[in-house]
Amino acid sequence: xxxxFKRILRVGWINxxxxxxxxxxxxxxxxxxxxxFSGLIAVNFLSSRIVVNLQEKVDISAYFKSDIxxxxxxxxxxxxxSLNNVKNVExxxxxxxxxxxxxxxxxxxxxxDSLEELDFNPLQASLNIxxxxxxxxxxxxxxxxxxxFRSVIDKINFYENEKVIGRLQNISGGIQNWGFxxxxxxxxxxxxxxxxxxxxxxxxxxxxxEIMRLVGGSNWHIKAPYLVEGGLYGAFAAVITTVxxxxxxxxxxxxxESLISGVSLMSYFTANVFQFLFLIFFVGIILGVVSSxxxxxxxxKA
Amino acid sequence: MIELKNxxxxxxxxxxxxxxxxxxxxxxxxxSLVGPSxxxxxxxxxxxxxxxxxxxGEVILDGVDLATLSSSxxxxxxxxxxxxxxxxxxxxxxxxFENVAFALEVCGVDEEHIQDDVPKVLNIVGLSDxxxxxxxxxxxxxxxxxxxxxxxxxxxxxxxADEPTGNLDLVNTYDVVKLLMKIxxxxxTVILATHNREVVNAIGKRVVTMEKGKIVRDQGDNGKxxx
Numbered sequence: 001x002x003x004x005f006k007r008i009l010r011v012g013w014i015n016x017x018x019x020x021x022x023x024x025x026x027x028x029x030x031x032x033x034x035x036x037f038s039g040l041i042a043v044n045f046l047s048s049r050i051v052v053n054l055q056e057k058v059d060i061s062a063y064f065k066s067d068i069x070x071x072x073x074x075x076x077x078x079x080x081x082s083l084n085n086v087k088n089v090e091x092x093x094x095x096x097x098x099x100x101x102x103x104x105x106x107x108x109x110x111x112x113d114s115l116e117e118l119d120f121n122p123l124q125a126s127l128n129i130x131x132x133x134x135x136x137x138x139x140x141x142x143x144x145x146x147x148x149f150r151s152v153i154d155k156i157n158f159y160e161n162e163k164v165i166g167r168l169q170n171i172s173g174g175i176q177n178w179g180f181x182x183x184x185x186x187x188x189x190x191x192x193x194x195x196x197x198x199x200x201x202x203x204x205x206x207x208x209x210e211i212m213r214l215v216g217g218s219n220w221h222i223k224a225p226y227l228v229e230g231g232l233y234g235a236f237a238a239v240i241t242t243v244x245x246x247x248x249x250x251x252x253x254x255x256x257e258s259l260i261s262g263v264s265l266m267s268y269f270t271a272n273v274f275q276f277l278f279l280i281f282f283v284g285i286i287l288g289v290v291s292s293x294x295x296x297x298x299x300x301k302a
Numbered sequence: 303m304i305e306l307k308n309x310x311x312x313x314x315x316x317x318x319x320x321x322x323x324x325x326x327x328x329x330x331x332x333x334s335l336v337g338p339s340x341x342x343x344x345x346x347x348x349x350x351x352x353x354x355x356x357x358x359g360e361v362i363l364d365g366v367d368l369a370t371l372s373s374s375x376x377x378x379x380x381x382x383x384x385x386x387x388x389x390x391x392x393x394x395x396x397x398x399f400e401n402v403a404f405a406l407e408v409c410g411v412d413e414e415h416i417q418d419d420v421p422k423v424l425n426i427v428g429l430s431d432x433x434x435x436x437x438x439x440x441x442x443x444x445x446x447x448x449x450x451x452x453x454x455x456x457x458x459x460x461x462x463a464d465e466p467t468g469n470l471d472l473v474n475t476y477d478v479v480k481l482l483m484k485i486x487x488x489x490x491t492v493i494l495a496t497h498n499r500e501v502v503n504a505i506g507k508r509v510v511t512m513e514k515g516k517i518v519r520d521q522g523d524n525g526k527x528x529x
Contacts, residue, residue, distance in 0.1 A: 003412060018395050211391045214351065215452065216380035217408040 012228025022201050023233065029197045030237030031244070033190040034284055038245045040183045041276070042265055046256065047179045049263045051172040058134050058165055060158045062144055063124040066094070068152045070125070076149060077127055083143065085136035090128040097123040124154060134169045194287050198230055199295040209299045219300050230292030234284030241280055303329045303491065304350065304460070309359035311345060319345045321515040322359070327493065332486040334502045335495040336527045337512035343495035347462045351383060352376050381409050384453030388465035390445045392437040398424060399433045402452045409456050419455060427451045427481060443474030450481055460491045467498055475501060502527040
């Protein structure tokens with residue numbers, strides 16, 4: 001069995017070497033396909049980062065009446081934090097709010113003067129709440145509006161932001177859905193291109209296959225070296241793709257980073273290098289082997 | 303050993319290629335199947351390798367009706383038979399050694415025996431110096447001798463030769479015929495389909511003459527090609 005396997009590998013390798021032009025062409029097409037796959041991984045990473053960035057920007061604030069003690073607010077904060085759908089809650093005291101407001105409008109003399117005129121802090125203490133998912137805000141608001149808190153909360157800015165939050169949800173949902181559809185569509189095209197290329201390669205050798213059958217080759221005996229050959233196209237294509245893809249990321253990454261701050265493609269692919277290699281080799285080899293398997297079946301049926 | 307019982311067959315519905323053929327071939331016989339093109343000579347050989355099935359009748363080899371073989375048993379049948387064709391049917395991306403070795407590999411012979419046997423057979427057909435050559439680097443005669451080496455290597459009990467000299471010049475034709483006769487002398491049944499009268503007459507063995515899908519003459523030893 002081991003000898004048999006070794007022979008199959010050897011014959012597959014010899015065929016790969018001898019059909020160098022065909023092998024080169026098929027490997028080339030697979031390189032394009034795998035590069036496309038890698039590109040899709042990058043695009044998916046970017047779109048998910050964009051969605052996360054957008055979602056991080058969305059929060060709602062609950063403003064408390066001025067006569068409420070800080071410890072009561074902090075109690076509400078810890079109650080909110082214990083909810084499943086709440087990501088984090090930040091307490092902003094009235095003083096802090098004023099400080100931030102002043103800093104924000106440092107250049108605006110009118111605002112600064114009006115604030116000076118006042119002998120009290122017009123701003124309220126608030127809790128900034130971020131949800132795991134923007135669709136959860138409605139239930140968080142419901143929780144806050146329950147009888148228990150109604151008397152201490154002055155207002156919640158959810159209703160003002162509701163539209164924006166809804167639109168944002170649509171956008172991020174759209175990016176994810178369309179991204180998925182696009183990925184699947186391109187993946188299917190890639191698989192079809194690979195399959196057809198390998199089918200043509202094997203079609204070129206249909207006479208050889210016929211002769212092998214006449215000499216008494218069993219289906220597996222004929223098929224196995226072609227599967228090895230298909231796997232080799234995939235493996236070589238994966239090597240070449242990696243060699244092309246990483247330097248490309250090295251150059252593209254800073255440009256993307258300048259557009260979307262804090263998103264580094266290079267560090268993502270460096271951190272996940274083993275997963276990437278595994279995925280690209282796995283996809284390449286499986287694609288090659290399965291395409292060969294399907295393509296050769298036709299010639300063995302007759 | 304080989305028996306065709308009232309066999310008729312066709313490639314499509316319209317045209318019957320064989321019409322009620324009955325033929326018995328014993329072990330170690332050398333039979334020349336002769337007749338003009340389209341007489342049905344090659345079809346008989348294709349029935350024996352189960353490339354096609356009869357429409358009517360039975361094709362029996364060693365007591366087994368070939369129509370009853372399952373698709374996985376067909377390769378096993380073909381390993382019992384060596385085949386030589388007019389167009390050689392060599393594997394173009396394998397060299398001479400590998401072409402012959404392939405017939406052994408499919409039989410599950412181990413590497414040591416392959417390394418041992420292949421050079422010997424290539425020596426018998428006079429190709430020991432062409433072992434690493436690919437078919438496209440060989441002449442017609444060399445290709446046919448290589449095909450015979452491949453047909454011989456697994457010591458089959460039957461060799462089917464379909465117009466093996468059709469593409470060869472006179473010298474190579476006789477080389478190939480001599481080889482086939484030598485193989486027959488060593489105990490292998492040989493069925494030679496040809497329309498080359500000189501070849502058949504020179505062999506001087508049993509001659510079965512076909513015309514339009516029927517056997518019109520079956521001459522025993524020292525048969526001649528009579529039109």
